[in-house]
Amino acid sequence: MQPAANKEKVAIIGSGNWGSTASKIIGRNVHNFDEFDKEVKMWVFEEMINGQKLTDIINTKHENVKYLPNIKLPPNVKACPDLVETCRDATVLVFVLPHQFIREVCKDLLGKIRPDAKAVSLVKGVDVSESGLTLISDLIKQHLNIRSVSVLMGANIANEIAEELFSESTIGFTDADDAAVIKKIFNTPYFRVSCVNDVAGVEICGALKNIVALGAGFVDGLRYGDNCKAAIIRLGLLEMKKFAQMFYSGVRDETFLESCGVADLITTCSGGRNRKVAEAMVTTGESLSALEARMLGGQKLQGTLTAKEVHMILEQKNLTQEFPLFTTIYKIAFEGLPASHLVRDL
């Protein structure tokens, strides 16, 4: 189908637990504004479910039976297995993939998108390579030559939002006009979005809280109680802020009090997947990667890779002693340090 002339057209890149939830919100919201084309394409990393393509299931049943079961998606959300086809005519690109897949996706999209497209990243993670630390939003911007990449992060456990339970979220932006368009596709009475001019602050919060969530899971596995978990959350928030302000100038103190900051830490340390799998690591003695594969039905952890990536950067810069919580969580997760050292070593 040709896009309606001069209309904003949204493409969603990713269709996991959060990607599918985002498609439910966006698919409905485009009907509220004249300026949007009503068709929303969603790129699905194709897989077979009981002999049927996941894209076919989504397009006939209007449900992502693997990553967001029992939630109806709007019929104007069209699942598409071809990445370039999904994005070719879009003016708004919504990136919502596990962060380890972003480089590959950007490579495949290079030169294949509209020059006037804007983007928003819902991806919680950072990129670490030989050239150092890069925000996922910067990676997308640099690789695809996109003029503005906003981010949307917050206390947003997808299953709750899919059931339309109230939550807040934060858009970090550099271009206020683009942020206003992006807010329109996400904001609903049950998903309350606010905007701050601080991409790095919002994005670093979204990435680092997943490391702290592993710590919260260790506390739960050890049965150390709620006071101890609150201490981990407090110390985690301090290290998140220190890290963000050390690596990015202009990060604002107030950002840590938005949904993307303290609120996301609290929800992730209570109901998130990183917390759940870290708890199981302590109670079963199995590795985080084995538990991720066994417990999550194809969904991915982001805290494990982020803990490794952040540790690599801290080691490179001789900063591990300045971040004792992140460092201890890394050592418990990957170097066999007993979980009880979480509090002993702080």
Ligand SMILES: NC(=O)C1=CN([C@@H]2O[C@H](COP(=O)(O)OP(=O)(O)OC[C@H]3O[C@@H](n4cnc5c(N)ncnc54)[C@H](O)[C@@H]3O)[C@@H](O)[C@H]2O)C=CC1
């Ligand atoms: N699920 C949640 O509650 C929330 C997730 N997020 C963030 O959203 C991002 C996406 O997470 P979810 O939608 O939850 O995904 P998910 O963890 O539920 O699912 C994994 C997704 O990765 C896809 N995939 C597997 N192999 C792939 C490959 N080689 N290339 C591309 N895609 C591949 C799968 O098809 C699936 O769609 C993450 O950064 C996550 O931290 C943010 C807020 C809430």
Ligand SMILES: O=C(CO)COP(=O)(O)O
């Ligand atoms: O980011 C999230 C909630 O805001 C989800 O966290 P998990 O990936 O740990 O489930």
